[in-house]
């Protein structure tokens with residue numbers, strides 16, 4: 001796939017690059033000089049991956065030059081997460097090791113030419129993987145920058161061959177309260193998210209299969225999750241088992257949990273506060289620094305068109 005190089009997608013170093021990030025980057029660069037800036041040197045990370053992963057050979061994938069940048073170190077990014085299936089704390093990485101990611105199938109159903117079920121490994125092998133460094137902004141007013149591997153969701157939409165009546169995608173996470181202790185709590189499990197067809201086929205919408213140049217660690221939502229970097233992080237559903245093409249707007253997990261606080265659109269906007277806190281700035285995880293939040297998390301020129309004519313909607317909640 002060819003992506004036109006656009007300067008605006010780059011993450012400049014001046015954007016929150018603390019001392020230890022520089023250090024981390026410098027050692028990465030030294031060790032992987034031949035790879036060039038923005039790519040990931042294999043074998044440097046302290047965080048292990050499953051040895052028996054048949055897709056391991058696909059990593060690191062080719063870097064997408066339009067999305068290079070300085071990212072949050074792995075020992076920070078993989079140690080501060082939201083994954084409510086495994087508890088409400090940010091330190092869920094150990095609990096998330098209970099997630100059994102193989103075998104894993106993804107159901108594609110609803111308004112498609114032919115509903116199907118596909119193995120996650122087969123899907124990942126079939127799709128054109130690339131590395132993209134993306135900003136991530138949680139609705140709780142913190143952020144990080146993550147080096148993902150994945151493929152554009154649009155590729156999966158094309159593969160699914162939706163019928164003309166399909167207006168939305170509805171995503172669902174696994175449901176297994178025995179394995180995932182958090183699913184024994186009062187929330188409306190399983191986790192559900194949704195996008196419009198136009199959002200899903202925007203080039204920024206990424207199906208993520210890896211991070212830090214390796215297959216996705218459990219805590220990031222293995223084996224496959226979504227990232228829509230212009231939206232609050234809760235839209236980026238983890239550990240997907242079902243994608244349905246539907247005519248009506250799906251009711252999401254967070255809309256059901258807190259309808260006054262979380263909506264369908266959830267586009268990042270510093271001027272629209274959460275009912276209980278400001279969204280004007282964000283804490284950069286790992287540095288303690290606060291910086292101003294950007295409209296659409298800085299990706300506005302690429303996604304703002306999606307919302308023309310929808311001004312009456314609650315686009316920023």
Ligand SMILES: Nc1nc2c(c(=O)[nH]1)N[C@H]1C(S)=C(S)[C@@H](COP(=O)(O)O)O[C@H]1N2
Nearest residue numbers: 081082083084138173191233234236237238
């Ligand atoms: N299934 C599922 N997906 C989820 C969540 C979750 O609890 N369960 N948390 C969301 C929230 S609030 C955020 S901020 C991101 C966190 O992604 P990260 O841990 O990879 O940074 O995942 C999102 N996707």
Ligand SMILES: [Mo]
Nearest residue numbers: 138139233234
């Ligand atoms: Mo979040």
